[in-house]
Amino acid sequence: MKAALVVFLKEVTENLRDRKTVLNALVLGPLLGPVLFAVMMGFIINKQLDSAEKPLALPVIGAEHAPNLVAWLGQQGVQVQPAPADGEAAIREREARAVLVIPASFGEHWRKGETAQVQVLFDSSDQEGRTPKARVSALLQAYSQQQASLRIAARGLHPALLSPLAVADRDLASSQQRAGQLLGFLPYLLVLGAFLGGMYLAIDTTAGERERQSLEPLLANPASRAQIVLGKLGATFGFAMASMMLSLVAFSFAFQYIDLERLGMRIDFDLGLILRAGLLMVPLVMCFAALQTIVAAYAKSYREAQTYLSLLMLVPMLPSIILMVNPMKGELWMSAVPLLSQNVLVMALARGEVVALAEFALSFGATLALAVVLAWVAVRIYHREQLAVSA
C-alpha cells in the first residue's frame, strides 16, 4: 500500500500547486451551488412576500354602479384605481395584474335581491398575477358572505343557516419540514460540488498524465498498476470530498442569511447535519471519483476527457429531477440504490427527520459496494496495453 500513498501524496502536492485546479476545485466548485441557491431563494422569498404584503392596487371599471362595494374594498386596504381605457389590454400589457369590472346592470340586480355579477380580469399565465387575483376573489367572496348574512338577518333568520359547514385547516408540517420542499436540489448541488472538485484531478492524473507523456515512465516502476490507480483515485476522491464538505459549510452559511422565518420555515443547517450528510456522501463521492477516472482514462486526450466528464455531470441530476416531478415516499428499498438513496436521505436529514440506522447503513454499504466495483474496473483499464502507449 506504500506505493499508493506515494502516488496519492504526489498527485495532491502537484495539484495544490496548480492555481487553476485549486480555484476550480476548492473555491468555485464548492461556492457555485450555495451561491446559486441563496440568490434564487432570496429572489423567490422577496417576490412572495412582496405580493402578499403590498397594498393591493385594483383598477375598477364601472365603479359608479356599485359605490358601496367599492367603498368597502377601500376600507379593506385596497387601493381602488380609476378605470383604464381598455381593461383587457391593461391585463395583456401587464399594466394591471387584476381588473374588477362592474356591469351597468349591477345596481338593478342588487336592489331586486338577485345575484349580481362582477368580473375579475386576470391572466393565469402571469406568475405575479396569481396572488393579486386570489386576494381580489377572496375579498369579493367575503363581501358576498357579509351581505348574505345581512339579508338573512333582515328576514329574521340566523346567519348560521348560510354556513352549515365550517372548515378549519390545521397544517401538521413542522416549519423545518415545510422548508424541505425548498431543498429538493440540495443533494444534486452537493453531488455537483463533489463532481467539480474531483474532475480536474481525474483528468490530470489520467488523460493529462498520458498527454504529457509521463505515464510510460511511471509504469516502468515496480509499483503495481493497482497501487498506482488507487493512489490516483485517492487523490481525486480527496479533492472531491474537500470540495463537497466546503460546499456543505457554504450552504450552512447561506442559510443563515436567507430569511426563511418570514415564510414560516426553518432549516437547522448545523454541524451535526454537515457531518451526517458528509458521511452519507462518502461512498457516493468514491463512486464518482472512480467513474471519472474510468471515463477520463478511456479518453484519448485531455480535451476529450473534459467533454465526456461534462456530459457525465448530467447523470446525477436524474434522481433529483425524478423526485421533483414525482415525489416518492421514502421506502427501505430506496436506501439500497446508490444516488437515489443519498437524494432521499440527505433530504430527510435536511427536513429534520430521523434517519434510521438501517437506512443509513444500507445506503452506505450498497454505494460502497458499487464504488469497489468501479475502482476494480479502473484498475482493469490500467492493465490495458493501449493505455500506456501515448498517441
Place this chain on the structure above:
Amino acid sequence: MIEVRDLHKAFGKVKAVDGVGFRAADGQITGLLGPNGAGKTTSLRMLYTLMRPDRGQVLVDGIDAAVDPAGVRRRLGVLPDSRGLYKRLTSRENIRYFGQLHGMDDALIARRTDALANALEMGDIIDRRTEGFSQGQRVKTAIARALVHDPRNVILDEPTNGLDVMSTRAMRRFLLQQRAEGRCVLFSSHIMQEVAALCDRIVIIARGQVVAEGTPDELRAQTGEENLEDAFVKAIGTEEGLMA
C-alpha cells in the same frame, strides 16, 4: 544482463516485432540499431514489461518477465521513448517520486540524487521546477529519475533524440561511465554514427527482425564491407530511414 529470446508482437495484422532475440552483457554497451519503424521501441517496451509479447521470452538477470514483471522492473532503469516530467514539481521532486516508488528511503534517495546530479552536471537546475526546461535539461532529469534506484541494467530508447551537440556529448560520457561501473547498458538509435562511436556490440533490427549482430569488427566481416556504414546498409537491405 538482459536476454531476449524470439520475441513476437503484432498489432492487428501488422507484425511489429517478428522474432527478435539478442543478449546484452554486463559491463558492455549494446546498441539496438535500425531504421524508424523497425520495431526497436516495441521490443524495448516488451523488455520493460509495458507490453506482453505474443510469443518469446525476456530474461533480466535471469528473472523471467512473464513470471515476475515487478522484479524485472526493479532491476531496470528505463528511459522510454516518452519521457514527460511533472512540470509543477522540481527536478529533485521528480527524481524523489520515482525513488519512493522503488521503495527507497529518503536518505538513500538524497544520496543517489546528489550523485546523479553530479554525474549529469545538473547542479543549477536540480531545485528548479521543470516547467520551461530545455530539451537537454528535461532528458537529464528523466535519466536521473530512471536511474535513482541504482539499477544494474539501463535501457534507453533513443536517448539523444532532440539533443544538441553538447548535450549529446555529455550523454555519451554518461553512458561510458555507466559501462565503467559494470552496468549492462542497452540503447536504441537510428543514428549509425552514434552507435558506432559507443557500442561494444551492435544488434541491427529491420522489419521486426534481427538482421545482423556482433561487434563492429564482426559486422564488417559478416557483410564483407570495409566501411561500417556500408555494412549497415547491406545488413538492412535499404538506405531508407537510416539517416537522422
